[in-house]
Amino acid sequence: MDAVVKALSARVDAHDAGEKIVHRPTREEAEAAVRTLIAYAGDDPDREGLVETPKRVAKAYRELFGGYEEDAGTVLAKVFEDVEGYGDMVLVRDIPFHSHCEHHMVPFHGSAHIAYFPSKGVVGLSKLARVVDVFARRLQTQETMTQQIADAVEDALQPRGIAVLIEAEHMCMSMRGVRKSGSSTVTTVFTGIFREEPAEQARFFTQVRLGK
Incomplete structure (x- = not known):
């Protein structure tokens, strides 16, 4: 799985005239960022209802933003x-x-x-x-x-x-x-x-x- 993530770790930024490469963080880094946002919102990322949320959000993002991995x-x-x-x-x-x-x-x-x-x-x-x-x-x-x-x-x-x-x-x-x-x-x-x-x-x- 890590190999797949690394293989997809760069994409072309479609909004730039030049081909700017954006390096994708690891899944663990993404999950940590979600935990930070939960705490920033004012909730406890360690409570039962939220403890698995960072994993779910990171997985959802790969689907919601799958267009970066496709070519028209x-x-x-x-x-x-x-x-x-x-x-x-x-x-x-x-x-x-x-x-x-x-x-x-x-x-x-x-x-x-x-x-x-x-x-x-x-x-x-x-x-x-x-x-x-x-x-x-x-x-x-x-x-x-x-x-x-x-x-x-x-x-x-x-x-x-x-x-x-x-x-x-x-x-x-x-x-x-x-x-x-x-x-x-x-x-x-x-x-x-x-x-x-x-x-x-x-x-x-x-x-x-x-x-x-």
């Missing part, structure tokens, strides 16, 4: 070119996701909608959902995540246009700070046909709303 390019590597000349919009809507705000490390969750106009081919529809998870399972901002999804589709398919729309509720607004639950944030990225032709952008919005 690999997910989208398989392109199907034999689509009988199909060139109209491909839309996958209402892709659920949950992520964590990089500012307060509290969750935000919602739905992603991804559309593109094929050029050289298409990818399996489930692959677009997996790409959302690759970027959502990291410390994120919604704006960055929206752009990362669009860039990944662009790199894999070079389509004639991409549309990405994300709607999410942020717990950093509803649980703390202004404490306004139910508010949602919408971010979009449009390229190619979707940016140049307002009618296609409007059609995208219409198709997304049909699922509501």
